[in-house]
Structure formats: structure tokens, C-alpha cells
Amino acid sequence: xxxxxxxxxxxxxxxxxxxxxxxxxxxIYPLVGTLQTTFYQTDGKLQVFAGLDNYRKLxxxxxxxxxxxxxxxxxxxxxxxxxxxxxxxxxxxxxVLSVPTLxxxxxxxxxxxxxxxxxxxxxxFIWQLILSPLWGVSSGLLGALHLGFLFKPWLGLEGTALTxxxxxxxxxxxxxxxxxxxxxxxxIPDEILDAARIDGANGWxxxxxTKLPLIMPTIALTAILTFIGNFNAxxxxxxxxxxxxxxxxxxDILGTFxxxxxxxxxxxxxxxxxxxxxxxxxxxxxxxxxxxxxxVVQRRITSxxx
Amino acid sequence: MSxxxxxxxxxxxxxxxxxxxxxxxxxxxxxxxxxVYNSIKSKKxxxxxxxxxxxxxxxxFRGYETVWEAANFPRYFLNSGIVTLGSLGLxxxxxxxxxxxxxxxxxxxxxxxxLYITIGLMVPIRLGTVAILKLVMALGLMNTPTALILxxxxxxxxxxxxxxxxxxxxxSQDLKNAARVDGAGEYRILFGHVIPxxxxxxxxxxxxxMIPVWNDLWFPLILANSEATKTVILGAxxxxxxxxxxxxxxxxxxxxxIVPTLILYLLFSRQLxxxxxxxxxx
Numbered sequence: 001x002x003x004x005x006x007x008x009x010x011x012x013x014x015x016x017x018x019x020x021x022x023x024x025x026x027x028i029y030p031l032v033g034t035l036q037t038t039f040y041q042t043d044g045k046l047q048v049f050a051g052l053d054n055y056r057k058l059x060x061x062x063x064x065x066x067x068x069x070x071x072x073x074x075x076x077x078x079x080x081x082x083x084x085x086x087x088x089x090x091x092x093x094x095x096v097l098s099v100p101t102l103x104x105x106x107x108x109x110x111x112x113x114x115x116x117x118x119x120x121x122x123x124x125f126i127w128q129l130i131l132s133p134l135w136g137v138s139s140g141l142l143g144a145l146h147l148g149f150l151f152k153p154w155l156g157l158e159g160t161a162l163t164x165x166x167x168x169x170x171x172x173x174x175x176x177x178x179x180x181x182x183x184x185x186x187x188i189p190d191e192i193l194d195a196a197r198i199d200g201a202n203g204w205x206x207x208x209x210t211k212l213p214l215i216m217p218t219i220a221l222t223a224i225l226t227f228i229g230n231f232n233a234x235x236x237x238x239x240x241x242x243x244x245x246x247x248x249x250x251x252d253i254l255g256t257f258x259x260x261x262x263x264x265x266x267x268x269x270x271x272x273x274x275x276x277x278x279x280x281x282x283x284x285x286x287x288x289x290x291x292x293x294x295x296v297v298q299r300r301i302t303s304x305x306x
Numbered sequence: 307m308s309x310x311x312x313x314x315x316x317x318x319x320x321x322x323x324x325x326x327x328x329x330x331x332x333x334x335x336x337x338x339x340x341x342v343y344n345s346i347k348s349k350k351x352x353x354x355x356x357x358x359x360x361x362x363x364x365x366x367f368r369g370y371e372t373v374w375e376a377a378n379f380p381r382y383f384l385n386s387g388i389v390t391l392g393s394l395g396l397x398x399x400x401x402x403x404x405x406x407x408x409x410x411x412x413x414x415x416x417x418x419x420x421l422y423i424t425i426g427l428m429v430p431i432r433l434g435t436v437a438i439l440k441l442v443m444a445l446g447l448m449n450t451p452t453a454l455i456l457x458x459x460x461x462x463x464x465x466x467x468x469x470x471x472x473x474x475x476x477x478s479q480d481l482k483n484a485a486r487v488d489g490a491g492e493y494r495i496l497f498g499h500v501i502p503x504x505x506x507x508x509x510x511x512x513x514x515x516m517i518p519v520w521n522d523l524w525f526p527l528i529l530a531n532s533e534a535t536k537t538v539i540l541g542a543x544x545x546x547x548x549x550x551x552x553x554x555x556x557x558x559x560x561x562x563x564i565v566p567t568l569i570l571y572l573l574f575s576r577q578l579x580x581x582x583x584x585x586x587x588x
Contacts, residue, residue, distance in 0.1 A: 008411070011492050015407035016419065019400040019463050026460035027426050030434025030441065037436075093330070096323060103324075110575045111331040113513075114338065117571045119521035119539045122563055125546060125556075126337050137340065137356045171334070179513065180469075183506045187476070221472060225465075232430040235523060239543075255430075272436065279433035286428040294424070 037276040054277040064261075064274070068281070070249055071257040074162055078253060079230040081166035082173070087222055089170075090177030095207055097178075098185040109182070116175030123172045124239035131155050131164070155240060158250040165251050169236055173229070177222040184218035185211060216301050224293040231286050234259060254282050338564060345369055345557035352553055369558030373545065376555075378533065379562050382541040385530075388451045389537060390520045393458035397515050398508065400459070401466030406496045408467065409474040410482070420471075426464030431457065432524055442529055449532045457525055462515040469514070473507035474500060520567070538563050 041050040058064050096102065097109055115123065130137050131154055139151040154164040188211060196210045234255030237245060243260045244267075245252025261268075262275025343359055344352050351364035358364075373379065408420055431438075438457060447453035477500055485495045501508065526540040536544075542563040549555040 012407050012411050015403040019404035023460050023463050026457050030437035031429050033437035034433050108327050111335050115334055117567055121523055121539055121543050126341050179510055183510050283429050290428055
């Protein structure tokens with residue numbers, strides 16, 4: 001018995017060791033270094049212990065607290081657009097694609113997932129060119145539909161820039177919920193679906209009554225992945241609007257606020273310690289979201305062994 | 307969808323479905339195609355008739371000539387390929403092993419280890435950039451693909467373990483126990499029985515982890531910014547930044563970073579679909 005327990009220990013250890021080693025050295029160790037940085041301030045070349053002073057500065061000095069609140073609000077807006085647009089459309093596309101009699105399935109699936117394969121930098125550039133009044137593609141297209149009066153330089157206006165960016169991001173990332181949910185729908189055994197059909201369920205009832213409850217864990221998973229992705233977002237805003245979240249900080253999110261504070265710009269000097277502090281605030285927000293997922297959502301959802 | 311419905315209604319409904327799907331497909335692909343086909347037009351045609359396809363009078367490869375003279379895109383592609391495949395291989399192998407250890411065995415540390423790995427989901431790895439840079443320099447790995455491969459593997463392991471754990475929990479316990487009674491070791495059960503069953507999940511995870519690696523700008527910029535180790539995205543980004551007023555060159559550079567991804571994707575998506583359906587049909 002004793003040797004069997006020891007063997008089990010070595011099996012578990014050997015399964016876990018490579019992943020844990022790389023993860024600890026290249027992820028955890030640098031992040032702990034970042035956390036440590038938040039308790040210090042830079043004085044010339046020296047790092048001086050400053051306790052919680054960086055946090056006090058960030059939350060209570062108007063110069064920073066205004067930017068923080070603005071970025072936080074924008075980030076939540078960015079997330080809500082994803083939840084309202086990206087995930088429902090993703091589920092709908094996955095549901096339609098999983099209908100066995102649908103034709104051109106492979107073609108549709110490949111095309112829908114295509115934007116997800118592109119780099120954020122490339123997507124940013126593509127949409128910037130298309131929406132640019134200089135090129136005139138979007139005004140031309142709207143004009144052809146007799147909707148020319150709707151055209152505005154959406155990325156350049158304070159009122160529309162953030163919504164436009166969010167929709168660009170939705171356009172790119174919709175493939176992720178679609179694919180996850182599609183895989184979950186396909187893994188539902190035929191017997192369960194046949195049983196529901198024999199009970200007289202039509203396609204609509206089959207989806208709402210049988211498939212949706214079975215894929216609930218995957219839907220919750222896509223929601224939390226969206227949350228994490230959105231609160232880590234940076235590249236799209238940086239590529240199209242720059243580190244200042246133009247126009248007039250209307251597209252500034254936590255990622256760009258952190259980057260700007262960390263590396264500095266023409267308005268203020270770079271502050272490594274304050275940048276790290278913003279990073280820790282982002283960490284805390286995501287921690288709250290993930291905790292809600294792990295300890296509330298995941299426990300209420302029934303997971304079926306299929 | 308259902309055969310019991312009257313024929314007329316069913317075909318009206320499916321017509322609507324096809325129109326909606328086609329409209330969505332157009333919106334997903336048109337912006338990309340627009341950039342691609344405008345890249346081989348003359349400057350006058352790009353601005354004069356942006357929507358028309360290139361024709362005899364408007365074809366112009368000047369943008370590609372500029373790109374060819376000013377940047378080494380074949381080299382960038384090789385670098386991106388090495389980094390992406392290297393980190394994908396390590397992430398999948400180590401991720402599958404760790405997810406199996408955490409879902410299959412209940413041991414004293416398992417809950418804590420799961421939480422420990424979850425930390426990596428919450429913190430953007432970019433936040434640790436300064437420490438990563440110091441570490442990579444200390445290890446003498448600056449301007450090597452190895453540095454990028456290790457960083458990306460660490461970055462992708464948490465999401466890989468999380469998703470694979472969700473799917474591994476759905477694999478029937480009886481099947482694994484039956485294999486154990488037959489005397490199979492844990493590694494045999496993992497690679498012979500569990501992995502074939504969760505192949506759709508693995509294919510999905512592969513796509514998930516490859517995309518951010520291939521598309522990343524940040525770490526190549528900081529850890530591998532030399533001409534010899536530059537990736538496609540870094541190369542394209544720097545090129546577009548430099549040639550911002552030259553629309554021909556800009557569209558050509560963007561197309562160069564799009565088209566090979568598309569070709570790779572078409573090859574890869576067939577694999578992905580095969581994996582998906584094989585796993586689902588059983």
C-alpha cells in the first residue's frame with residue numbers, strides 16, 4: 001500500500017512538474033516582482049520603500065483618480081458591448097452551424113472564424129483605413145444604400161469612438177465564443193437529442209429545452225473568458241487611438257492607462273511604480289470577476305457527464 | 307430543420323437562415339478582401355474606385371516592390387512559425403498533463419494548485435515585463451526564439467489547463483477505471499484513452515493559444531527586436547509606421563501579413579473540423 005501511494009505521488013509530480021516550472025519562472029516570479037514594485041518609489045537610481053503611498057496617489061490625487069475612473073468606466077462599457085453583442089451572436093451562429101442539415105457549413109464556419117485569426121494590429125489598421133474619411137469606402141458604401149447622411153468619422157468623435165472600437169473588437173473576437181459553444185453542441189450525444197425528438201420537440205424547443213441547459217457550463221466559461229480578455233485589452237486601442245485613448249481620453253481603458261503611466265508620454269514622465277500599481281488594480285478587478293465565476297456561477301450550474 | 311413541419315414554412319425559414327448567414331459572412335470577409343485586392347492597384351485607383359476589383363488598367367505592384375526592397379518578410383515568417391509552433395507544442399503537451407493530474411487525482415494540494423494556476427488567467431503577463439526582461443537577459447536569451455517560446459508557453463498554460471479541465475471532467479470515469487483494471491498506466495490512459503475523447507477541446511485550445519502568439523506585438527518588440535528574430539506582426543507594424551503616407555506599400559505590407567495566415571488557416575481549419583467531428587460522432 002505504501003509503495004503504491006509513493007508511485008501515485010511520482011506520477012502526479014511528473015505530470016505537473018514541467019507546466020509548473022515554466023509557469024512559475026516566466027509568469028509568477030515576474031508578477032511577484034511587479035507587486036513588490038508597487039510598494040516602492042523611484043528616487044534617482046534608488047528604489048525607496050514607500051508603503052501604500054502609490055495606492056494613495058492613484059486613488060486620491062485628482063490627476064490620477066480622474067483618469068482611473070474614466071478608464072474603469074470605459075472598460076466596463078467595452079465589456080458590456082461584448083456581452084450584449086459578441087456572446088449572443090456567437091451562440092446563435094454556433095447553434096445554426098450545428099444543425100446537421102445545414103449546407104456549406106464548413107465554408108460559413110471558416111469565414112466566421114477568419115477575423116479571429118488576424119492580428120489586432122492588422123484589424124486595427126484595416127478598420128482605420130475603411131472608416132477613414134480620406135479613403136471614402138464607408139461613406140461610399142452607405143451612399144450606395146442611400147444612407148450617406150449617417151456617415152461620420154466614428155473613430156474620431158468622442159461620442160462614438162469607444163462604441164466603434166468595441167464593435168471592431170467584437171467583429172474580431174466573435175469566433176472564440178462561437179467555436180467553444182460549437183464544440184460543446186457537437187459533443188452532445190445523439191441519443192439525448194433523439195430522445196427529445198421522439199418526445200415531439202421541434203428544432204426551436206430542442207435548442208432551448210435540451211441543448212442550452214447542457215452547454216450552460218461552456219456559456220459561463222465564455223463569459224468569464226470575455227471578462228478577462230476585455231480587462232486585459234490594450235492592443236486595439238493602442239494601435240488605432242494611441243496611448244492617450246484619443247479623442248480626449250474617450251477610448252482610454254485600463255490597459256492604455258497603465259501603459260501610459262508606466263512608460264510615460266509627452267504629458268507626464270514615466271513612473272514604473274505607479275504603472276505597476278495600476279497593474280495591481282487591474283489584477284484585483286479581474287480577481288473579483290473570476291471569484292464570482294468560480295465560487296458562485298460554476299457552483300450553481302449543473303455539469304453533466306456526457 | 308424539422309421534417310414534420312409543412313414544407314412551405316420550413317423553406318421560408320431556411321431561406322432566412324441562409325440569407326442571414328451569407329450577410330454575416332460578407333461582413334466578416336469583405337474588409338479583409340478589400341485591403342487584399344486594393345494592394346495590387348495603382349494609387350489613383352485605390353482612391354478613385356476603392357471598391358472595384360483590380361483590372362487591366364489599374365493593376366500595379368509598386369507597393370510590393372517597396373516592401374521587398376525595404377523589409378525581409380520571408381525571414382519574419384520563418385521566425386513567427388518557429389515561435390508559434392514551438393510554444394504550441396510545449397503548451398499542449400504540458401497543459402494536457404497538468405490538467406489530467408488536477409482533474410483525475412484528488413490530493414492534498416490539488417485545490418491550491420488549481421488556484422495557483424488560475425492566477426495566470428487574471429494577470430496580463432505584460433505586467434511582469436520588466437522582470438521578464440531582466441530574467442531573459444540574465445539567462446542570455448535576448449533576441450532568441452527560445453525566450454519568446456518560454457514566455458508564451460507560460461502565458462498560455464493557465465487557459466489551456468482551465469479549458470482542458472472543463473472537458474476532462476466530462477470523460478466517463480468508467481472508461482478510465484476499465485483501462486486501469488486492464489493494467490494500463492496513467493500515462494497510457496491519458497494519451498491512449500482521454501486525449502482521443504477530448505480531441506475537439508484540444509483543437510479549440512490549439513487555435514486559442516496559437517492566435518495570440520502569432521499575433522503578438524509586445525514581446526517580439528521587447529525581447530526579440532533584432533532584424534534576425536523579428537516576427538511578421540512586428541515587421542508589418544514597423545513597416546506601416548514608417549510608410550504611412552505610401553498607401554500602396556502600406557496595403558501590400560498588410561496583405562503580406564494577412565494572406566499567409568489565411569492559407570495556414572485554410573489548411574488548419576480542415577484539421578480542426580476533422581478533429582471536431584471525429585470527437586463528436588465518437
